[in-house]
Amino acid sequence: MLRDIYAIPEEEPRYKEGVLEVSNELDEIIQQIDLILITNKGDVLCMPEFGCNLGQYLFDTTYNKMQIKNIIMDQINGFIYLDGTYNVDVDVNFIQWKYNVAMVVDLNINNKKVASYLV
Numbered sequence: 001m002l003r004d005i006y007a008i009p010e011e012e013p014r015y016k017e018g019v020l021e022v023s024n025e026l027d028e029i030i031q032q033i034d035l036i037l038i039t040n041k042g043d044v045l046c047m048p049e050f051g052c053n054l055g056q057y058l059f060d061t062t063y064n065k066m067q068i069k070n071i072i073m074d075q076i077n078g079f080i081y082l083d084g085t086y087n088v089d090v091d092v093n094f095i096q097w098k099y100n101v102a103m104v105v106d107l108n109i110n111n112k113k114v115a116s117y118l119v
Helices: 025-038 054-058 065-079
Strands: 088-096 101-109 112-118
Touching: 025 065, 025 101, 025 112, 054 065, 054 101, 065 088
Parallel strands: none
Antiparallel strands: 088 101, 101 112
16 A cells, blocks of 8 residues: 655645545655655755756746756656556746746646646
């Protein structure tokens, strides 16, 4: 049986109070993707290629949203075992305010948005 530490912060809409461990495959996949998206390459010992470096791409004009999506999907496909039960995809968009720019990564599993990440 699948078991892992429950690592969803209270601020997340999918947070479940009183839960200490993940015991279903979908929640485990989401947690693994969370980790990939917040990790910079080189931060994990003995895994120098693990992570997305999303903050680096925010102001780098040589990358467009399709290239960033491909970087994220390469990480997901390279580091998460997906047996075909779940169809995982991401959408990358930029939001521009008067003096600031942000990137939003939407995580879709089986064509349903399950999480959004603001960079």
